[in-house]
Amino acid sequence: MTLKSILITAVFFSTAVFAAEQKNQFQLPHIDVPIKADGAMDESVWSEALMMELKYENRPGEGLPAPVKTEMYLYENGQALHVAFKAFDPNPENIRASLRDRDALWRDDNIGIIIDTFNDERSGYEFFVNPLGAQADMRMDDSNGWDEDDSWDAIWESGGQITDFGYVVEMVIPFSALRFPEHDGPVIWNIAGWRNYPRDVRHQMATYKNDRNLKCSLCQFDQIIGFETVKPSNNFQLTPTLTMSRFDDKPEVPGDWDEGDIEVEPGLDIRWGITQDIVLNATLNPDFSQVEADASQLDVNNTFSLFYPEKRPFFLDGASYFDTTGFNFVHTRNIAEPDVGLKLTGKNNGHSYGVLVANDNNTNFLIPGAQGSDIAELERESELAIARYKMDVGERNSVGVLVTHRTATNYHNTLASIDSNLWLTDADSVRVNFAFADSKNPEFVQEDFEVDDNQQDHAVSLRYDHNTRDYNLRASYRNVGEDFRSDLGFTSKVDYEQAVVGGRYTWYGENDDWLNRWGVFGDWDKTYDQSGKLLEEEYEIHGNLQGKMQFFSNFGVVTRERFYDEQYFDETQFMMFAEFTPIAGLDIMNFFRIGDQIDFANTQLGDVLVLEPRIRWDANQHIKLDVSYNFMELDVDQGRLFTANQVDFRLNYQFNMRSLLKLVIQYTDIDRNADLYQYDDIEDRPESTERYFSTQLIYSYKINPQTLFFIGYSDGGFQDDNLDSLERDQRSIFTKFSYAWQL
Template sequence: MMLFNTHYAFSQQIQCNSQVLAEINQSITVDGVLDEPSWKQATKMLLAYENNPGEGTPAPVKTEVYFYQDGTYLNVAFKAYDPNPELIRASLRDRDALWADDNVGIIIDTFNDERGAYEFFVNPLGAQADMKMDDTDGWNEDDSWDAIWDSAGKITDFGYVVEMSIPFSSLRFAETQEEKVWNVAGWRNYPRDVRIQMATYKRDRNIKCNLCQFQQLVGLQNIKAGNNFQLTPTLTLSKQDEKPEVPGDWQSGSVDVEPGLDIRWGITQDIVLNATINPDFSQVEADAGQLDVNNTYSLFFPEKRPFFLDGASYFDTANFNFVHTRNIAEPDVGAKVTGKTNDHSYGVMLANDNNTSFLMPGNQGSDIATLDEKSEVAIARYKMDVGERNNIGVLMTHRQASHYNNTLLSVDGSYWISQRDNISYQVARSETDNPELVVEEFDVNKEQSDQALSINYSHSTRDYNLRANYSNIGEDFRADLGFESRSNIERVVLGGNRYYYGDEEDMFTRWGYFGDWDKTYDQDGNMLEEEYEIHGNLQGKKQFYSNFGIVHRKRLYDGEMFDETQFMQFARFRPRRNIELGTFYRFGKQIDFANTRLGDVIDVDPYIEWDVNEHVKIDLNYSYSQLDVNDDRIYTAHQSDLRIGYQFDMRSILKFVVQYTDIERNPDLYIYDDIEDRPDRNSRYFSSQLVYSYKINPQTLFFIGYSDGGYQDDNLDSLERDQRTIFTKFSYAWQL
């Protein structure tokens, strides 16, 4: 107990600056004009400190933040002064896309437990971003969380003004009539030649905890969550045409009409129920393109669907990704309860799935298994906070079909030995019954059971970090509702970082180096890989950032050991205020996995993000890869992902996406036993999407769009479309 008591006293010593939150029974008009009398009585704080690149130095420009609550809303206003208002960076933005702009925000720890917080940010034109922040082991953010709140901004002759009105029903906090204490920080991002960050608190980088350094708002006895019941009916219409044979005629599809209903109920201030009936999980925007060439592992795609994103962090665990809800592809119904009561957080999710697919892991690669049958899904998670910063949790996942089931049970936790030393751990066991299809296709046993273990240690200071990891994943371990693509491995990793700091006047504001050594075996004791890597990093003028280094590894593949040495670099900067340029490249020796031999690889991935004006934004990502063996070209691959957006206003946007992939191979250089395995010389793919959307908030929206796609192989003379779809969706969130 001495450890916990010592940390508590230290934490309270940091948080000595508190203010009473003003309570004023007057609402505001959220218009970016501070003309309500209530603002003169509001609680005021100054963003007096520059915390990046400086470390608690005086802020270079003046910023004021005002708070008050009216019983139903937390009202916040910023006055952001600027000696050169013409240099303010701001565009009309879609949600969570304002980080290249000037912006201000608040970060609120409503449970006063110094473990997590809500973030609300607004740019000078009123664009919104909201996130959840986790501070149990450094500052980690999740922008998938969306709340319903109001904001507005206006550029003025002295800088800009922002107003926010955040309903308490969008937050979770302890349900008590006693006086509440919230840790809070006002924040300002000030991007010029160097990106400067200012806040209401003076940051000490020697302290790993961030929330414990914030100021405090006290009071809040009379706040109400309101009638936290949200009913969101949806209607989706779509029509898809296909070509059964290419080239050939179109086969016209019928119009698919799908009504649905989403329910969100704050049962108490601590507990939220989400339910969905006949949900529409259509993608509003296409996934970012990924070049899948000379790769043996399955690609990862993030979750984007609202039902699964709300409360998703309640199912996270320490060291493994055991819950990846994109595995639940086509549910008819789903229900989820998530909550936090005092030191206890919990979540339960139930759903069905008409498309049963899951990852089949290995130590040389992974694949996807698909069953032509429905399945039922259950996920349960519980975590208990212990002391000031420690925690322990359990997770259960279960997926079942008529001839298949996978069950996983996991225990995880985090323990702080001292202010700078942390151990996190996770141990799990899975039990799987496989159908005959999986047994035959993937050469696995009818019944599989195994365990997985991971232990991490880290020592963190202002100037350096040391880390170590041990992980052991059994050959028959499966996490069919997660994304763990490797099994049959035992791995040790040792590494560290060294940091140096400058200020905004220096050529480089931050620099350092990092590296690690790791060694991996299979469960029979055969070495799979031994790797050394060392990297440097630089950060400075023109918002420049780069990391660069060299990697050398001995690697076993298909029974042969290979030596791979590669140099790589990532760099980005802003030559002008509205343009960001960046690229990643690597070159060196790499295994040709298709033919089990060593080749010479070159990968280049440049990108450009261009705000043409406050309405038009263009993003272009390009990927190039080539592999040579003995000066003969095995393949050359290109991929382009172009996205153009026209933002009419904060609610209305038109987006156009084109993705194109072109892979040229030399079949004569491939090794194969059967002529059917001979690769195509030319493989080309394309897709396009045009979507108009009108969003009042994340749940009340309308969109209409068109998408198509096609391909070309050696049997076709040109690119041919083989599918096209037109779709529209209406949804409206009723706050009852």
């Protein structure tokens, strides 16, 4: 071994040891006393609790002394983890807090706890509360950088009060809401207290001093030791539901309403904690109605299908157990109308696993291509199964396998993949995924989408990252075969081979500087189809700025040579995103893009302008306004091809933490110059006028994520060249009751 390699090894080893030595360990007291989580912190038991101070500011400062004082108190009583915070503030009148719906408190002052219950420094739970008691909870993954999933919900208690010295928060987190290994004797959890302090700059403070040279965060947390009296419990939860709805539509527009019948649908969700780290979920006749409208997306001059996130509780619980590296092979929103579903997820001794089986009365899936995708609708019932297993190797490595299968009459899609996350050093990681899929297509799918009876193909993803405090270098390679499909995932593009090389560099200013962080990043990529034809060569360079008034901006230039419809086009575009908070409670942001873009309908180059402004305003503690506007216009040599406008208007009135009224109005207006479009048949002539609207009014009362009531009304309509004005063609009224019985 050379002297250089010995020195590098020694530095690496000493860095790892140094990080481990910095961990402080605290004994968590067991006190058999409950509290009322009201934010008063008036119980005497808190004087016996473990106290930890949030001493460090980790953003924008780097391990600096915290600008304000924060104390965290902890104890357990065998049933729950009890947490309290005293958040001191020299100017309590500047505290930002509103009545909030769940998981919507991030613009406020907030404070929370992050815990790694398996002590494997790979994943954890986050529980946050604002000064008035609003809740947010998340699962986080730290396998390759901090990754959060706020779709996870637990049932726990919280309360908060603003005081003359700042504010106080209390939490009661039942152990039945957490997963952790079975044990005899004391165990260790990695833990951090965290405070977000938004003022002119958003400060983040914690109980630990963050080292930005380390890619992991959980490995830097302090540790608490105890939990001897905590025993695994077979937590059993029954959640019966009752949904009533009526849907009306107009078969002919204009025309008369076809009034639907009132449908009454009982259902049942079951959650059984077989052990503390194995959970069985079951659903019977589930209500999978979409409670709130998805965020608007402008689907014009676009050849690929839009992505919409999952929001349904049955699929969200334990969803992270099915995640894979590199590809999205499990997207449960593809399971549209099941009658029954069963899911088992668990983790112990470094082994995690998940199995999901269900039926689906509405079988749809993506037909992907190299330059666009479409959706096939089978109109028949299918059966499906998903199985995932992952094994932790060493301190941070992992390897996993996934199998998905969906079958119906004259149809099936089966996918198998193996993936791994490997850490070569504290700074160098490699992520890999190899997959193979086999599909059988019904005859009408073969005819409509010009695919074979049987399709078999591969997908490969490789990525290398080198991360340090100041810079990142990365390289990746993807190869997806022409006949590859993941019908239970979201793979909208196939038939390509792509290589990417890129990196970034970041500079840090002082806290008092107007700019406290800025950087530059970019990459070069080249994409071929499977026959070796160049599809795209792209260069991009971007900068970013971050500073006072919570200002953030990202801007850059992209230039590419792009193949479409047997022709090559040169596109150059400038884009910029910026957001800032001029006053407390008001966020203003905008994205714009300008430059050359292919007109996909007519295979020509045009000039595009895209604007996407958004305003979020907390008028007071009760009223919240969120307005997004999407604008796009495309000019070609002959003139303006189209102009598209889209508005997403959301108004919330929060009566209290449980009671909320929401109004959502969405409107899309696309005006085309049909004479500038190319078409072979008059029936293919595009609509000059294309307008859509939908409205939704919902009242909800939530005791917790599973015990709730809501009632709502929605309608929608359109206008095309045959109509003089907007016409409604659908309307519905719906209500739902559910109650979580914990046994």
